[in-house]
Amino acid sequence: MPPEPRADRCPGVLRPHEAADGAMVRVRVPGGQTTGTALRDLGRLAQTYGSGLLQLTSRGSLQVRGLPAAVPEPFEDAVGRAGFLPSSTHERVRNVVASPLTGLVGGRADLRPLVARLDEALLAEPRLADLPGRFLFVLDDGRGDVEGMGGDLGYRALDAGRGELIVGERRRVRPVRLVEVADTLVSLALTFLERRTEEWHVRQLPEPLVLGTETALPDAPSPTPTGVVKEHLVVDVPLGLLSPVQVDAVHAAVGGGPVVVTPWRSLVLPDAAPARRDLASVGLVTEPDNAWSLVSACVGSPWCGNGRADTQGLAASLVRAGGPGGRTHLSGCERRCGAPVGQHVDLVAPTRVDIAELVLARA
Ligand code: SF4
Known part of the structure; x- marks a missing residue:
């Protein structure tokens, strides 16, 4: 069988x-x-x-x-x-x-x-x-x-x-x-x-x-x-x-x-x-080439019990800082829910320091 x-x-x-x-x-x-x-x-x-x-x-x-x-x-x-x-x-x-x-x-x-x-x-x-x-x-x-x-x-x-x-x-x-x-x-x-x-x-x-x-x-x-x-x-x-x-x-x-x-x-x-x-x-x-079109995040903590990071808050701060240089997805854990298909920066349970480094790397 x-x-x-x-x-x-x-x-x-x-x-x-x-x-x-x-x-x-x-x-x-x-x-x-x-x-x-x-x-x-x-x-x-x-x-x-x-x-x-x-x-x-x-x-x-x-x-x-x-x-x-x-x-x-x-x-x-x-x-x-x-x-x-x-x-x-x-x-x-x-x-x-x-x-x-x-x-x-x-x-x-x-x-x-x-x-x-x-x-x-x-x-x-x-x-x-x-x-x-x-x-x-x-x-x-x-x-x-x-x-x-x-x-x-x-x-x-x-x-x-x-x-x-x-x-x-x-x-x-x-x-x-x-x-x-x-x-x-x-x-x-x-x-x-x-x-x-x-x-x-x-x-x-x-x-x-x-x-x-x-x-x-x-x-x-x-x-x-x-x-x-x-x-x-x-x-x-x-x-x-x-x-x-x-x-x-x-x-x-x-x-x-x-x-x-x-x-x-x-x-x-x-x-x-x-x-x-x-x-x-x-x-x-409504504008092309905006930072939001490059950033996505799973719901993360506290909405998801598996989340080890406030992915939404961190994504918002990344956008406020001008956004990343390329497509970036923030996940609260290794399941990476909602990650885009194709090449992207994959941040799992990121911290504020990770976000700051990403912004610096773009600069
Ligand atoms: S990636 Fe992890 S933290 Fe994010 S929604 Fe999926 S299970 Fe929850």
């Missing part, structure tokens, strides 16, 4: 994670595609039941923290009514990252319809409820921004109607038509489940999932630049923590229109360039 896979502890709405600041739930947002109204509704739920903050993750999900240990049923029901919980069995497998600007600016294809189709196809296949909660689908519209995210399965557009499958972390194989992509990815995910013993990811399987021409993928993603992009606006959310006033400002800027949560703790706000000043006034970062 093959060994049973280890328990999957990835949190979801119906499977909270117990943190030092209370229960935390993770709300999947396939492709980061949501709306100003849905974001406002979730923000209000965070205020009513939790700490009030919405936390953006490195996969474009949203987390609500500071909930009671027994997460109230009315909270779960309301998350469903806000559109974030279409399935109680498949909620944790809806891990889809897509090029945040797809269909708005650039790229070779508009992959927004594919995000919706893939999500529907995942939900429609009962066996996929068993996919690991960290299994990731990556849909790159050809600009090359997310294909290097280290996903399990994915697609990179070559033009509006066809592209290549991504199978595993660093390989691109087999040409495919856009209309076939959702079904093909579902079929490959099922094959992964059949072959899986203890593996969480396609790259860990002893044999390749499919045979075909292999091409190396980029080692890292390319974050969406902050600031105005044509009529649209990309705002950085410092430390990935959206406050109630910031959620309200986003809603005021876009109303019920689309909002895209990026995997870089920022938001794409279509047609919101005119609201730039209002969004900056509530602490969202």
Whole structure:
């Protein structure tokens, strides 16, 4: 008998994670595609039941923290009514990252319809409820921004109607038509489940999932630049923590229109360039090349019981001191939650002296 896979502890709405600041739930947002109204509704739920903050993750999900240990049923029901919980069995497998600007600016294809189709196809296949909660689908519209995210399965557009499958972390194989992509990815995910013993990811399987021409993928993603992009606006959310006033400002800027949560703790706000000043006034970062776009941190101490450092406070002081010279992530312990994919300065349980040295080294 093959060994049973280890328990999957990835949190979801119906499977909270117990943190030092209370229960935390993770709300999947396939492709980061949501709306100003849905974001406002979730923000209000965070205020009513939790700490009030919405936390953006490195996969474009949203987390609500500071909930009671027994997460109230009315909270779960309301998350469903806000559109974030279409399935109680498949909620944790809806891990889809897509090029945040797809269909708005650039790229070779508009992959927004594919995000919706893939999500529907995942939900429609009962066996996929068993996919690991960290299994990731990556849909790159050809600009090359997310294909290097280290996903399990994915697609990179070559033009509006066809592209290549991504199978595993660093390989691109087999040409495919856009209309076939959702079904093909579902079929490959099922094959992964059949072959899986203890593996969480396609790259860990002893044999390749499919045979075909292999091409190396980029080692890292390319974050969406902050600031105005044509009529649209990309705002950085410092430390990935959206406050109630910031959620309200986003809603005021876009109303019920689309909002895209990026995997870089920022938001794409279509047609919101005119609201730039209002969004900056509530602490969202609207300028390119700002220090916040280089600094990320896990929640650290005291929010996380494993934390040996106040990572958020230290990250804020690093930014106040002018920021680091390059991408930097602060972790409260060796688990390095939320660390970016690709090259970065990796600070584990840093002290104030470490931060001062980093600032001096930059100078
Ligand atoms: S890296 Fe460690 S301290 Fe930070 S959130 Fe993860 S477990 Fe907690």
